[in-house]
Every structure is written in C-alpha cells, then in structure tokens.
Amino acid sequence: MPNFDFLTQPALPRPDVTPDDAAAIAAKNFGLAGRISELGSNQDRNFRIDTGDARYVLKLANPVFSADELRAQNAALRALAGSGIRIPEVIATTGGDELIEVEVRGTALFARVLRYLDGDPLTDVGRPSREQLRTLGALAGRVAAGLSPLRHPGLDRTTQWDARVSGEVVDLLLDHVAQPAKRTVVREATDAALARLRPLRDRLRVQAVHGDVTDDNIVLGHGGPGVIDFGDVSDGWLVAELAATVTSALHHVPDEPLAVLDVIEAFHAESPLDDADLAALWPLVVLRGAVLVVSGEQQVALEADNVYAAENRAHEWVAFDVARRLDAAELETLIRARLAPAPAQPSTGFGRLVALTTGPEHLADLSVMARDLDAGVWLSDDAEDRILARVCREHGHAVTRYTEARLTRARPDRSLPSATVALAVTLDAPTGVDVTAPFAGELALVEGSWLLRGDAVDLWLDGLTRPLTTATVDAGETIGTAIRLTAQLSTLAGHRPPALVTPTLPLSAWTTVSPDPSALFGIDLAVGAPDPEASLARRDATFAHVQEHYFAHPPLIERGWRHHLVDTRAQSYIDMVNNVTQIGHGHPRLVDAVRDQWARLNTNSRFHYDELSRFTERLAEIAPEGLDTVFLVNSGSEAVDLALRLAQIHTGRRTILAVTEAYHGWTIGSDAVSSSLGDNPRALETRPDWVKLVAAPNSLRGRHRGPDSAAAYLADLDADLAELDAAGTAVAGYIAEPVFGNAGGLMLPDGYLAGVYERVRARGGVCIADEVQVGYGRLGHYFWGSEQQGVVPDVITIAKAMGNGQPLGAVITRRDIAASFAAEGSFFSSAGGSPVSSVVGLTVLDVMRDEGLQQNAAEVGDHLAARLRELGKRHPLVGAVHGMGLYLGMELVLDRETLQPATEEAARVCDRMLAEGCIVQPTGDDKNVLKIKPPLCITRESADRFADALDLVLATL
The missing domain is CATH 3.90.1150.10 (Aspartate Aminotransferase, domain 1)
Structure with missing residues (x-):
C-alpha cells in the first residue's frame, strides 16, 4: 500500500468504530480490558483504556494510512527514547507485534496501543506563563533535534499538515469555509504568505518532523512535560515544526503576540535556526493558521458529530487572525533581534553624518497634527515631498522625525494596520551636502542601499552618491554627497529593519533594534509615543464620568477628514456614527468660512447682521409648507425644550404625549419626554406628571408587530386619549421622531403619524417632529423624516447635522405659534444664531446642495x-x-x-x-x-x- 498523499485524497472521515468495537479489539489483540472512553481526533479513532492498574491508548488509524507510515510513527517514538522527553511507550500485541490489522464492519484498520501519558494538556492552562511558553518551544526544539537523524520509508508522505503543500491544501479546502468574508481573508493571507515564502523554499532544511508539537499535544505531569500524538510524523521543513508550535501558542496570547518570542528562543536553543528559517518562519505561521482554519471547516463538514474538530475551530481562527494581522517583515526583524547574540551597547557619541546646523525650524512635521496636511493633503502621493520642499524653501534644508507616526502613511478604508511609525529619517538638502562617516567601519553597497558596518551598530543610507562600491572608512571621513538622504541605524548586523512599522507592537521593541539617529544630525529627532490611556486618565481626572466615551480603551482621535477619523498613531477609521458631522470632517469650505467670519465678527443675535437673516430665510425655504418662522438655539436638547414650551404656551395646557423608547435630550424639558431605558434605566418611573407616555409603534418588538400595525397602535392611542378626556386632561402637544433614531432608524408603520396628528389636532394640540437625528437630508429619499410619513408637523426641531459639529439648533414653526412665546417675554440665545453659527449653517446647506x-x-x-x-x-x-x-x-x-x-x-x-x-x-x-x-x-x-x-x-x- 503506498504512503498517503492528501492532495489526491483530501477527505478523511474518521473510521466507524464504537467504544464496544474498541473494547473487543483491545481484549482480543492486546489482552487489555477496562473502562473505555473515546479521545478527540480529526481523522483517526483513539480510545483510552483504564484497566485499573494502568491506562493505555488504542489507536485505530484511518484506513488511508499505510503500515509503513504507522511504523514510522513508532520509529519516531524510539528515536526520542532517552531524550529526557516523556513520550508514550509502544505496547506490543499478545503476539509480540507493534502493529496489527483488524476488521471493523468490513473495513480493514491498523491498530496500535501506546501507554497513556498522564498529565494535563497545555491547552487547558488558559494564559500560559513565560516559563510554560518556553517549555513549549524547548520541547518542540528537542523533538526536532531528536528526529533529525531519523530515516524511514514511512516518512515519505504528504499530509495536510506538511507546510510544503500549504498553498495546495488551502486551494483544496477553502470552499469548506462557508462564510465568504472568512474565505476572502484566508485567501488573501495565504497568497501573501506564499509570495514571501517563494524565494526561500529551496533553502529550507528537510528532516523528520513531529508536525504537531502544540498545546494540545503537550501534557504537564509530575514526571515533567511530555509529547503525545505522533500521527503527523513525516519528512518536512525543520522550521515548519516551530511554525506549528508558535501558531498553537498564539491563541493563548492574542493581545500580547510578542510573547511567542519566548517559544521561538527556546526552540532555537535546542535546534538552531538559520537565516532562511528566520525569514520563512512568520509566513509559515500564517500558512499553518490558514490550513488549520480550512481543515477544521472541512472536518466538521465531513462529520457533523466531530465535537473535537468543531470546538477547535474558534481558537484556530484566533491564532490565524492574530498571525495574519502582524506584518511579516516586522516579525522577522524582532525574531532576529531576540535570537541575535547580545550586542555591544551602541555608542550615543556618534560623529555627525552631515555638517549642517539643524534647529527646530528644520523639522518637517508629518504627524496627525500637521497643518500642512489639512484639507486631505495627507492623501496625496507627494504629500511628504511638498512638506519637505516648503521647509527647504523657508529654511534651506529639512529633516523628518524619528518614531513619528506619519499621517502621510495612513491609509483610508484599511483592513489591517498601516505602517506609519518612522524608524528611518530623511534629510532634504536641495543644494547638496557632504556626507561623513559618523563612525569607522566597512562601507558597502547592499541591494541598492549603502551599509556602513560598525562594531556595535550598522548605518543604512539611501540617496548617497559616491564613485566606489566598497571601502573601509574612518570616523569623520567624507563618504559621498547627497541631496535627499535617508538614514537608519540597526543593531542587527547585516539586517535592515523596516523603515516604517505599524503601531501594533510596542515602540520599545523597535527603539532597541533601530536606535534613535538624532546624534547623526545634531538635534533631537525623537517623537514621544502617544499614550491614549494616559490621556484618558487626564480626561477622567476633571471631566465628569457620567459624560461617557466610546470604547473601554478608545484610540486618541485628533484628526478627521470627510468620513474618516485618524488617531495619533496615524491609523484611520471609517466613521459610521457621526450624524453630527453632516458634510464630513474638516471640510475646506466650512473651515474657510468659519475662519473668515471669526476674523470679521462673532457676537449674539441681538445685534443686526445679514448672516442671520440669510440663514433663517434658507431654513424657511426648505421647511415643510406653512412653517415659516425660525428660532435659533445651541443644541437639539434646547430645541426640543423650546418646542415643548411653545406647545404649552400656545395651547395654554401642560400635558405632552411622548412615545416610549425615545430620547430627545438632556435639559429638564427634553429629558422629561425621553423614556429610553438605554439612556436612563429609571426613565419609565421618573417622568413628571405633565408627560403622558404612549406605546412606541415598534413594529419589530412592540406590543403590535409588522408593517400593518399602525391601526392597532392608533387604537391604543385612542384608549389613552379617552382616559385623558375622562379625567378632563387637555393635551398640549405630541412629540416623536418621525423615524425612531434611538432604535437605530426603525421606520414607523405607514399611516401611524398621520393618524396621531389628526387625533392630537382634533383636541387642539400641537404636533412636534423631532428631526434632530433623522432629518436634514439624512434619509436620502426625503429631506425631512415627516415627509416619509406624509405629514406636516406644527413644529420641527433640528440640530446636529445643521452645524456639522458647531453648536447649532433650530425650531421651525408657524408664525402664530412662535408669536405665542411673547406671553412669557422675549426669547434669546447667546450663541444661537451668532454670525459664526449662521455662516456654518449656510455653508452646510450650500455644501449639501453643491455636492449632492x-x-x-x-x-x-x-x-x-x-x-x-x-x-x-x-x-x-x-x-x-x-x-x-x-x-x-x-x-x-x-x-x-x-x-x-x-x-x-x-x-x-x-x-x-x-x-x-x-x-x-x-x-x-x-x-x-x-x-x-x-x-x-x-x-x-x-x-x-x-x-x-x-x-x-x-x-x-
């Protein structure tokens, strides 16, 4: 029988063997009897036999595996005997054989018995300690070293876990991943890893490998750690042995992935890795994760009752997801740094690289706060060139900063972190500058860059012009000229770290590998890493805690552009919640209009200026027919509060009808008609006596459901009104959002609002539409939410969108209702309708119109x-x-x-x-x-x- 080739036979359902079958096989062929319990397996059947005196594992192999393959597994166990690693002992049959063929319901299966290895699997320990991670790595390394001399015909097999065919395995099994989003991610990550691995394949060492020294297969017991399950033993890449182990550790430390460096270092101490191994390791970790994901889905598709495979899928995805989100070049660098011999401390007394005198005015600001990057300039391909050119025009030369998170490298609509943190710095000197060696060493051209090798540190240079390719140079010796020179220090001999890295990993990991080059330029170039947690602590120290913030650990957001937000690490986010910012963040027209108006005048609306009347005219023009008079305030809460007062003053009554589940604001009045339990868990029991709550017409989860539920809700309202009529309580008004914004945009049943307005108006009440969240063009097909319901309110309240972040709100109503307020004196809002607010409101409307x-x-x-x-x-x-x-x-x-x-x-x-x-x-x-x-x-x-x-x-x- 030939050895197994997964690529020609990828479907491996477990053989049909029951515990009774296993008991009979064990008794007849091995003389073992006792309590039988099945152990988890993807493709074989394994049973633990507890005789009372000892415990054993009966292994019934999948029928596709040859006798040679199973004997190779036993040979691997023998190769590791005496290595100090606890491994299972092979138990012979009653006839003295290590392997026997049995038949179960017409299927021939090979059976073996191993002594059960006592201990708790490492996978059960939760978050492993550093020592446990090192144990995991050391065991994998010792197994790899112990198997390196093994030769056996059964090792020449192709399993799905052979890293050499990872790409083919993913191709074969990817369709078993049911969700297209997961398939896409697995495909993209696999392709990227294969591309990085391709030039390394012929350099990777092949030997016998266990293939699965993972947390599942390491048991911790009194006799020390042990390794079980040799079912994947085959010839394979040495470094793939480590990749499997690292992948299994990742799901335990998803928030601290660099903890796996302990695993890698411990493996390397037992089975040293070479240069190709180090370059290949992380792509192989990603590939191992991808194979685990697709294999788990395939196995569950083959066997819905395979609990072992089904339960493993969650942590297998976590391991893959963590691995694919980390940049392979960054991990390679940090792995090399961990395994490199301890370097001599690099001197901070370097000589100067250039003779230019550099001051703060020469520093080019490429950060999230840079004014030069306003108005979306940061998205231009030449943004950095433009900033460097401006500094050079004004000051002669320019230098970029070290560890600065560059906004110029942020990418919108990203799926993975952007590499924004600069480890290399650039000097721009348009008239040219002489470059001198800051320390003695060997200078050589390496793959297009110049490398100056020193005793404790390397200096990588781009943009250096010199006639010779190699030389030994002295400190202070002129080594060439440059117009634009990029410099980066590295403590890894011969290896250049990435010039820009993602902020995913701690900055401290990079400052040792690629030290601060400030001494080379005679000025402090280092930028402190932003600390969102420290900033949050400052906020909490003086800002009332009840003023909530998004996320438990929020990013520190310092820039917005259109529908994107950017944090201080120059990571962009699609802003899906900001209905306040109607026309987008940082709109140039709005910025210019506000800047100009602030320069001219900003005061209050008791003064006379044209911007106010221009704005209120526009609002009256876009308002529903009959609403012709405008009040300007500072917020939606104030707008709602004023609308309620208008209804009460105009009618001479107090009672307001408001729907449950609604939020209208935080002032006393607007809060009184708010009943959202999400905003106030005590809302239903704390409403004042002048507020009458009626059932929210929630067609999804309300008392009446479905799109045709308006009539039932109106019948409920009729009952409420009849109760008020009977008590002699007259209604001043009714307030509701025409679309339930607080419920996530839940549409009201058709006809509901028209029915409500008819009933309220029949009793002399005022109908208020709170359009603060849902109106002002946001619905797309309607400018006002009330239009969707086919009604015209008596009063509309708006805010949020109309100011694009500027405090600005309005009440639009009929002239007669507005005039009623005179009964309580005049109305005044200090900032409502100020020149700046009016210009903001006008500009927002102009942009909405002009940009469609x-x-x-x-x-x-x-x-x-x-x-x-x-x-x-x-x-x-x-x-x-x-x-x-x-x-x-x-x-x-x-x-x-x-x-x-x-x-x-x-x-x-x-x-x-x-x-x-x-x-x-x-x-x-x-x-x-x-x-x-x-x-x-x-x-x-x-x-x-x-x-x-x-x-x-x-x-x-």
Whole structure:
C-alpha cells in the first residue's frame, strides 16, 4: 500500500468504530480490558483504556494510512527514547507485534496501543506563563533535534499538515469555509504568505518532523512535560515544526503576540535556526493558521458529530487572525533581534553624518497634527515631498522625525494596520551636502542601499552618491554627497529593519533594534509615543464620568477628514456614527468660512447682521409648507425644550404625549419626554406628571408587530386619549421622531403619524417632529423624516447635522405659534444664531446642495442597506435591518423568534470593528442595535469596506 498523499485524497472521515468495537479489539489483540472512553481526533479513532492498574491508548488509524507510515510513527517514538522527553511507550500485541490489522464492519484498520501519558494538556492552562511558553518551544526544539537523524520509508508522505503543500491544501479546502468574508481573508493571507515564502523554499532544511508539537499535544505531569500524538510524523521543513508550535501558542496570547518570542528562543536553543528559517518562519505561521482554519471547516463538514474538530475551530481562527494581522517583515526583524547574540551597547557619541546646523525650524512635521496636511493633503502621493520642499524653501534644508507616526502613511478604508511609525529619517538638502562617516567601519553597497558596518551598530543610507562600491572608512571621513538622504541605524548586523512599522507592537521593541539617529544630525529627532490611556486618565481626572466615551480603551482621535477619523498613531477609521458631522470632517469650505467670519465678527443675535437673516430665510425655504418662522438655539436638547414650551404656551395646557423608547435630550424639558431605558434605566418611573407616555409603534418588538400595525397602535392611542378626556386632561402637544433614531432608524408603520396628528389636532394640540437625528437630508429619499410619513408637523426641531459639529439648533414653526412665546417675554440665545453659527449653517446647506449629499445618502444608503440585509441572510445574529438612506440600524438578536437582544454580542462587535478600522456603536433600550449614521459624504467604497468588515466580525464572533 503506498504512503498517503492528501492532495489526491483530501477527505478523511474518521473510521466507524464504537467504544464496544474498541473494547473487543483491545481484549482480543492486546489482552487489555477496562473502562473505555473515546479521545478527540480529526481523522483517526483513539480510545483510552483504564484497566485499573494502568491506562493505555488504542489507536485505530484511518484506513488511508499505510503500515509503513504507522511504523514510522513508532520509529519516531524510539528515536526520542532517552531524550529526557516523556513520550508514550509502544505496547506490543499478545503476539509480540507493534502493529496489527483488524476488521471493523468490513473495513480493514491498523491498530496500535501506546501507554497513556498522564498529565494535563497545555491547552487547558488558559494564559500560559513565560516559563510554560518556553517549555513549549524547548520541547518542540528537542523533538526536532531528536528526529533529525531519523530515516524511514514511512516518512515519505504528504499530509495536510506538511507546510510544503500549504498553498495546495488551502486551494483544496477553502470552499469548506462557508462564510465568504472568512474565505476572502484566508485567501488573501495565504497568497501573501506564499509570495514571501517563494524565494526561500529551496533553502529550507528537510528532516523528520513531529508536525504537531502544540498545546494540545503537550501534557504537564509530575514526571515533567511530555509529547503525545505522533500521527503527523513525516519528512518536512525543520522550521515548519516551530511554525506549528508558535501558531498553537498564539491563541493563548492574542493581545500580547510578542510573547511567542519566548517559544521561538527556546526552540532555537535546542535546534538552531538559520537565516532562511528566520525569514520563512512568520509566513509559515500564517500558512499553518490558514490550513488549520480550512481543515477544521472541512472536518466538521465531513462529520457533523466531530465535537473535537468543531470546538477547535474558534481558537484556530484566533491564532490565524492574530498571525495574519502582524506584518511579516516586522516579525522577522524582532525574531532576529531576540535570537541575535547580545550586542555591544551602541555608542550615543556618534560623529555627525552631515555638517549642517539643524534647529527646530528644520523639522518637517508629518504627524496627525500637521497643518500642512489639512484639507486631505495627507492623501496625496507627494504629500511628504511638498512638506519637505516648503521647509527647504523657508529654511534651506529639512529633516523628518524619528518614531513619528506619519499621517502621510495612513491609509483610508484599511483592513489591517498601516505602517506609519518612522524608524528611518530623511534629510532634504536641495543644494547638496557632504556626507561623513559618523563612525569607522566597512562601507558597502547592499541591494541598492549603502551599509556602513560598525562594531556595535550598522548605518543604512539611501540617496548617497559616491564613485566606489566598497571601502573601509574612518570616523569623520567624507563618504559621498547627497541631496535627499535617508538614514537608519540597526543593531542587527547585516539586517535592515523596516523603515516604517505599524503601531501594533510596542515602540520599545523597535527603539532597541533601530536606535534613535538624532546624534547623526545634531538635534533631537525623537517623537514621544502617544499614550491614549494616559490621556484618558487626564480626561477622567476633571471631566465628569457620567459624560461617557466610546470604547473601554478608545484610540486618541485628533484628526478627521470627510468620513474618516485618524488617531495619533496615524491609523484611520471609517466613521459610521457621526450624524453630527453632516458634510464630513474638516471640510475646506466650512473651515474657510468659519475662519473668515471669526476674523470679521462673532457676537449674539441681538445685534443686526445679514448672516442671520440669510440663514433663517434658507431654513424657511426648505421647511415643510406653512412653517415659516425660525428660532435659533445651541443644541437639539434646547430645541426640543423650546418646542415643548411653545406647545404649552400656545395651547395654554401642560400635558405632552411622548412615545416610549425615545430620547430627545438632556435639559429638564427634553429629558422629561425621553423614556429610553438605554439612556436612563429609571426613565419609565421618573417622568413628571405633565408627560403622558404612549406605546412606541415598534413594529419589530412592540406590543403590535409588522408593517400593518399602525391601526392597532392608533387604537391604543385612542384608549389613552379617552382616559385623558375622562379625567378632563387637555393635551398640549405630541412629540416623536418621525423615524425612531434611538432604535437605530426603525421606520414607523405607514399611516401611524398621520393618524396621531389628526387625533392630537382634533383636541387642539400641537404636533412636534423631532428631526434632530433623522432629518436634514439624512434619509436620502426625503429631506425631512415627516415627509416619509406624509405629514406636516406644527413644529420641527433640528440640530446636529445643521452645524456639522458647531453648536447649532433650530425650531421651525408657524408664525402664530412662535408669536405665542411673547406671553412669557422675549426669547434669546447667546450663541444661537451668532454670525459664526449662521455662516456654518449656510455653508452646510450650500455644501449639501453643491455636492449632492442628500442624493448620495439615498444612493450609498440604499446600497449599504442592501449589503446589510444580505448579511442578515447569512448571519443568524442579525434580527433586522432598519432605516433609510444613511440612518440605518442593524438589530442583533440571540433568537429570531423570541427576539432576545444580543446586547453583549453587540458590544463585542463594536470592539472588533474598531480593530477592522471602523467605528460603530450600539443604541436602543437594550443596546443591541448597531447605529449606522455616517457623514453624508461617505463613498460606496467605504460603505463596502464597512460591510465587509462587519461580515467578517459576525462570521468570527
């Protein structure tokens, strides 16, 4: 029988063997009897036999495996005997054989027995200690060293775990990954790893390997750690042995992946790695993770009852996901740094690289705070050149900064971290400059860059011009000239670290590998790493804690552009929650208009200036017919508060009808009509006596459900009104959002609002539409939410979007209602309607018109809603998708029948979306609805990136 080749026979369901079958085989062939229990396996059948005196493992191999392959496994056990590693002992049959063929229901199977190795699997320890990680690495290294002399015909086999065929295995099994988002990620990561591995393949050493020295197969017992399960023994790459071990450790330390350096260092001490191994290791870790993912899905597809394979899928995905998110070049560098001999301390007394006198004015600011990068300049390919050129024009030469997180290297719509942190610095000297050696050493041209090798540190140079290719130079010797010179120090002899790295790993890991080059230029070039946690502590020290912030560990956001936010590490995020920023962050027209107006005048609306009347005219023009009079205030809360007072003054009554589940603001008045339990758990029991709550017409989870539920809710309202009539309580007004923003954009049942308005007006009440969240073009197909319901309110409240972040709100009503306020004197808002606020409001409306943002909300919103509803077909957690235009909500539930809210899952989704470069937050009474309300300038591409990220998060939650 030939040895197994997985590529020709990729489907390996376990043989059909019951515990009774196993008991009979053990008794007849090995003379063993006792309590039988099955052990987990992907492709074989393994049973533990407890005789009372000892324990054994009966192994029944998959019928595709030859006798030679099984004998090779036993040979591997013998090769490691006496190595100091606890390994299973081979138990012979009653006839003295190590292997016997048996028949189970017509299928011939090879059976073996090994002595059971006592101990707890390392996988059960939770988060392993450094010592346990080192134990894992050391065992893998000792196994690799012990197997290196082994030769056996049964080792010439091709298993799915042979790293040499990882790409082919992924190709064969990828379709078993049911979720397309996961398939895409596995495909992309596999292709990238294979490309990095390709030039190294012929240099990697082949020997006998265990293939699975992982946390599952290491047991910790009184006799020391032991290694079990030699079923994957074959010829393979030595470094792949370590890759398998590292991959198994990753899922234990996902938030501290550099902990696996302990595993690698311990392996290297037992089985030294060479240069090719070090370059290949991380791509092989990614490939091992990819194979684990696709194999686990295939095995579960083959055997739905394979609990072992099914339960492993979660941590196998974690290991793969952590590995593929880390940059392979960065990990290679840090691995080399850990394994390199302890270097001599590099001197800080280097000589100068150039003779130029450099001061603070010569430093080029490429950070997130740089004014030169406003208005989206940071996205230009030549942004760095433009800044360097400006500094040079003004000061003669320019130098970039060390460890600066460069905004110029941030990438929008990212799925992985951007490499933004600079370890190399650049000098721009348009008139040219002589370059001198800062220390003595050998200067050579290496792959297009100059390398000056010193005793304790290397200096890499780009842009140096010199006639000779190699030389031994003295400190201070002129070695060439440069116009633009890039310099980077490295403590790794002959190896250049990446010039820019991601902020994923601690900065301290890099400053040792690529030290500060400030001494070379005679000025401090180092930029301190931003500390979001320290900044959060400062906030909490003086800012009232009840003023919440997004995320437990929020990024430190210091820049916005259009529908993107950027943190101080120059990592971009798609902003999916900012309905405040209607036309986008940092809009140049708005910036210029505000700057100009501040330079001219800013005061209060008791003074007379044209911007005020121009703005209120525009608002009256876009308001529904009949609403012709405007009040300007500072916020939505104030707008709602004023609207309630207008209703009460105009009618001479106090009682306001408000719907449950709603949020209207934080002032005394607007809070009184707010009943959202998500914002105030005591809301229903603390409303004042002048507020009458009526049932929210929640067609998804309310007392009446479905799109035709308006009549039932109106019948409930009739009962409420009849009760008020009977008590002699007259209604002053009714307030509701025309789309339930706080529920994530839940649309009201058709006809509901028209019925309510008819009933309220019949009693002389005023109808208030709170459009603060959902109006002002956000619905795309309608400018006002009330239009969607086919009604015209008596009063509209707006804010948020109209100011694009500037405190600005408004109440738009009829002249007669507005005039009623005179009964309580005049109205005045210090900043409401100020010249700056008026200019902001006008500019927002101009930009919305000129850039077609309402139409964009309709088009991109419809596309995004369709994408989200498609996700709902594949992800059971999605209970419903609400909304219209760019006010959408995805309701997450644990059960689509009971609609049990998935509150914890929603929070986890938001946290994981942050890692995907997207900011989204939960809303609703149960905080289980993802609110999706980005700036109206969001592009279709960014909407797709958000949907793709959400698809992946839901698939891997």
